[in-house]
Amino acid sequence: MSFIEVSDLCFGYAAESEDEAVREVIHHLSLSIEEGEFVALLGHNGSGKSTMAKLFNGMYLPQSGRVVVDGMDTADESLQFEIRRRVGLVQQNPDNQLVASIVEEDVAFGPENLGLPPAEIRSRVDQALKAVDMYEYRDHAPFKLSGGQKQRVAIAGVIAMEPKCIVLDEPTAMLDPRGRDEVMQTIRTLNREKGITIILITHYMDEAVQAGRVVVMNSGEIVTQGTPREVFSQVELLKRHKLDVPQATELMYRLRGAGIDVPADILDSEACIECLSALCKKEA
Ligand SMILES: Nc1ncnc2c1ncn2[C@@H]1O[C@H](COP(=O)(O)OP(=O)(O)OP(=O)(O)O)[C@@H](O)[C@H]1O
Numbered sequence: 704m705s706f707i708e709v710s711d712l713c714f715g716y717a718a719e720s721e722d723e724a725v726r727e728v729i730h731h732l733s734l735s736i737e738e739g740e741f742v743a744l745l746g747h748n749g750s751g752k753s754t755m756a757k758l759f760n761g762m763y764l765p766q767s768g769r770v771v772v773d774g775m776d777t778a779d780e781s782l783q784f785e786i787r788r789r790v791g792l793v794q795q796n797p798d799n800q801l802v803a804s805i806v807e808e809d810v811a812f813g814p815e816n817l818g819l820p821p822a823e824i825r826s827r828v829d830q831a832l833k834a835v836d837m838y839e840y841r842d843h844a845p846f847k848l849s850g851g852q853k854q855r856v857a858i859a860g861v862i863a864m865e866p867k868c869i870v871l872d873e874p875t876a877m878l879d880p881r882g883r884d885e886v887m888q889t890i891r892t893l894n895r896e897k898g899i900t901i902i903l904i905t906h907y908m909d910e911a912v913q914a915g916r917v918v919v920m921n922s923g924e925i926v927t928q929g930t931p932r933e934v935f936s937q938v939e940l941l942k943r944h945k946l947d948v949p950q951a952t953e954l955m956y957r958l959r960g961a962g963i964d965v966p967a968d969i970l971d972s973e974a975c976i977e978c979l980s981a982l983c984k985k986e987a
Pocket residue numbers: 716717728746747748749750751752753754755
């Protein structure tokens with residue numbers, strides 16, 4: 704069995720008034736996520752990504768269908784605590800997630816709620832802050848940190864719970880390029896070195912190409928999934944669903960449109976430069 708098994712899942716938000724029907728936003732969605740995978744979840748605004756993030760860790764429960772985490776059905780309320788321990792959620796805005804006035808107290812908040820002994824809490828907080836490269840800021844005030852630093856502290860707070868899986872909902876949306884790089888570097892290290900399963904929700908295609916698998920949603924359904932190469936070579940399908948492709952892929956797509964014979968599966972600038980310089984040399 705996969706680490707997360709979503710089967711035939713339907714979910715809708717409660718109606719605001721009596722004469723309004725429940726609006727279903729996730730429709731019969733099935734998805735399996737293996738332990739140790741790095742999955743990017745894409746989709747234009749309102750396609751249901753953040754709703755899925757909360758369904759993955761049992762914060763929301765299916766109206767029908769099932770979400771099973773590490774063999775545990777999220778609908779079983781007695782397992783809620785165990786499920787949230789295994790799947791940590793980092794929300795889009797770190798300001799909503801940081802609660803304490805000192806960085807290390809903030810990171811300790813989760814492990815304290817797990818009822819761990821003080822020495823274990825101390826060791827987890829130190830390790831988590833080191834993992835996101837924020838240990839030297841442990842006695843700083845979170846509100847004085849930059850956006851990237853705050854987001855890394857929020858990630859440390861989740862790491863300190865030692866989850867097997869971390870779901871990150873647009874963790875870099877508010878960051879400048881440097882802050883985005885810092886957070887992406889942290890995510891890659893957690894996945895590769897610690898084997899933590901990553902589900903990354905993002906609107907940035909250059910982040911999605913770093914995942915092992917890309918899942919594309921539209922209106923509460925999965926429209927395509929596969930390796931970044933498989934997904935981003937379907938430029939027209941993605942454009943139909945109001946999504947971009949990585950810049951290098953877009954350039955190659957346009958060159959092909961202009962009758963130039965270049966590959967469809969180029970994802971980054973290095974491969975793009977290699978291809979174009981080979982082409983220029985051939986012409987010369
Ligand atoms: N708390 C809520 N109550 C009612 N409807 C909601 C609520 N949260 C989301 N929705 C609706 O559910 C649908 C899916 O929203 P969701 O936030 O999951 O999309 P998303 O893919 O995360 O979008 P974005 O890229 O803008 O973050 C949207 O139509 C949205 O309006």
